[in-house]
Amino acid sequence: MKVILKISFVFSLLLVSLKATGFPENYYKLPLSEKKKYFFEYFVGQIELENRKILKEREFIKSLMGKKDLSEDSFEYKKLQELQIKYKVLEIYDYTEFLRRIDIVPPSLALAQAATESGWGTSRFFKKANNIFGHWTYNPKIGMVPLRRQTGKKHFIRVFPTLHDSIAAYMKNLNRTGAYYEFRAKRRAMRLKKEFIDGMKLAKTMTKYSGIGHDYVKILQSIIRKNNLAHYDKEFFIMIRNERMLNLH
Known part of the structure; x- marks a missing residue:
């Protein structure tokens, strides 16, 4: 029985890329422990992909340090201009x-917020719009109307092409919006x-x-603590550090 469950679990992970929005239906039939495992294993990989993109942008900036007379x-x-606009x-x-702005979001924090904002992948926004983190928009072309939107309100729930696009938007939001100055x-x-980026503290x-x-902070920290998510922060820190050390040889 355990073997069958394991095979089904792996197979359903593959199906997520084939479905237009949200997770495959098999996910919602899993026991809570398996559901959490699926959730974390899927998203930790997606978070790593986006963090690596950010680190490449960061390395580009570091390669320019001291240069203030670049040819336009x-x-x-031109790349610097793109990043200037992207990160405001x-x-x-x-x-x-x-x-200060172009840096990673620690996996533990991203995972905790993903779980909280999406109701562990059960929210309507997650299932219908690939919206993990509750992003709004005022553009009806890329949004859907919230079910309980008050009369006179004009906001929409942002619709993303993929779950990964939602992660990218979330990280960009934390990295450039004034509300998250303290985070940065x-x-x-x-x-x-030279410490690892600690999601529990952030x-x-x-x-x-x-x-x-x-109260929101307490919820996030409780999820990080109860699910031992801090180890993802440390593992990513060690992995990137070791890769850089290897590249020096």
Whole structure:
């Protein structure tokens, strides 16, 4: 029986890429323990992919440190302009601010918020719109009407082509929006001390992500603690550090 469940679990992971939105129906029939395993194993891989993209952008910025006279026709300048717009950096040669904004979101925090905002993948937004983190939009072309939207309100729930697009939007949101300045500042402090980026500590800065403020922080930290998600932060930190050490040889 255990072998059959394991095969079904792996097979359903493959099916998620074939379905237009949300998880495959098999997911919702799993016992809670298997459901959590599926949820974490699927999303930790997707979070790693997006964090690696961010780290490549970060390495590009670091390669330009000290250069403030780039030719406007050069690849470097045009790429820098793209990142300036993406991350809303005011001064194009403010490399310190680029590095403050272009950095990873710790897996434990991303996983905890994904679980909270999507109801472990059961929310209507998740199933119908690939919207993991509750993003809004005022563009009806890329949104769906919330079921309980109050009269006079004009916001929509953002519809994403894929679940990964939702993750990318979430990370960009934390990395450039004014509400998450404290998140970026504390993450920067961890970088300067050469510590791993600690999701449990950074969860404290998420009071503005939800209307319930500090209670939201308690929920995130409880999920991180109960599911031992901190090990994902440490594993990613060690993996990236070891890869860089190998590239030096």
